[in-house]
Amino acid sequence: MTVADAHGHDEAERWPFGVPRTPTMSIGSALSVLQQEFPAVTISKIRFLEDQDIVCPHRTPSGYRTYSQADIERLRFALAAQRDSYLPWAKIRERLDELDNGSAGVPAPGARVVTEDGELSATVTRSRLTAAQLAEAAGAEEALVVELTEVGVIGTDAGSKYPAGTVEVVRAVLELAEHGVQARHLRALRSAADRQIDLVEAIVAPVRSHRSGPGSAGSRARAHSLATDVADSFARLHSALLRTGVDRIV
Template sequence: MTSRQRMTSAARKPAAAPEAEAVEAQPEGRWPFDVPHDPYLKIGEVQSMLAAEFPLLTLSKIRHYESIELVHPHRTASNQRLFSPADCERLRFILREQRDRYLPLDQIRELLRQLDAGQQPEGTHPGRLRLIDDAAKRPQPGTRLRLTEVADLTGVSVSDVEEMVDAGILAADPRGRLTAQAPDIVRFATMLLGAGFTLRQVRSVRTSAHAHAVLVTNSIATERARKSSVARERAIASATENSTVISQLYRALLTENIEVELR
């Protein structure tokens, strides 16, 4: 084909129909790279897509992640947010790191920075990159946490954490700090509240746990009274073992009683 024939053929091709509002694909410079970056999903559609795995995900939380630049949805001429499948996977990664590894948002930001830079070692999970210590997923025993730290670790708002303290679900020390177990308590309490339980009902679980904690500590009173280091270690080991047995017994009893009620 001559150059004149090629020009004539190109001229005959129909022009693409203009759209009411042009949407450009996002630059594929952000992780994940192997997922389409074409923005066409509205924020409500994104929430619906992730709802099965993250039932507590709200529109305001998605907007918050955008405001702190963890996700970067496209904005149309009318300022409407449009998300791509890559944005959805990025959101899923953020939510999983908060839920499963208890990572605060600043560490998730560093993970995403590394992923965006292509620094993920081949064959490894994105959540196990350099500079991020796996020990960070859980506070060390004996650690005291501020309400803001618990909120950051769990993705729950500070006001919701305060509400759990006021309801007696969380125990704060005189300085207003919470225990290392607080993130787990908040996480599971939030799941129950999302399932329709009330704060008072969730508190009843804490009341039951306190009663059994007293039962366990009373059972090792003799060892604790001896004050020696050997006796202390023996008391701790016994308390740990008894706590595990009580937890397993409670789970079996709870399952049995639910089965009976549903018959």
């Protein structure tokens, strides 16, 4: 199945627009670029994302995968969405389709893969949003972003910017608002999430301080992978508990 068959339009029309599509990188080179921002990513993970229709690399006559800068950007988007928002792959594909179609309100990652003097490099700063940018990306009023911040549901970093994953939080708040749920009602959810994060941190701590040395690239990668897996388990447990509770009340 071709990219045009899968997505209803040609590869040249897919997001990111205006980014070079000439395949110049082997899968190993692509891995090296991505690992600057996502230390835990592996060649197997890149191939998995291809299986998920996130990216469709070029194949040489010998069958080897080669990647363009546009391919790297799509991979970055998917990896950041899974890392920051714990989105399922179907939802990530949906977001990419929105980007492909030029839909408004869908935030693009801030970092770009660039070529300087023929050498590949990549910025490693995660995308951060101002209150106005967050409101626009989520389709909300800026006043709601301010209110959610004031009640502690969302928060900024030291630079007064919001993580890109906060967009999904605000979108979920908007959906709940349609049922009369107000920002102040969500403090308990924020507190519960913080307690789960504390548990994740306690589970990950021994891995992070493994004998390979605290802060080493290997220990960070293993800790990140473990933290992601544990967080996914918490998310599934939370969903299961909610579904079980709904079954009792209806």
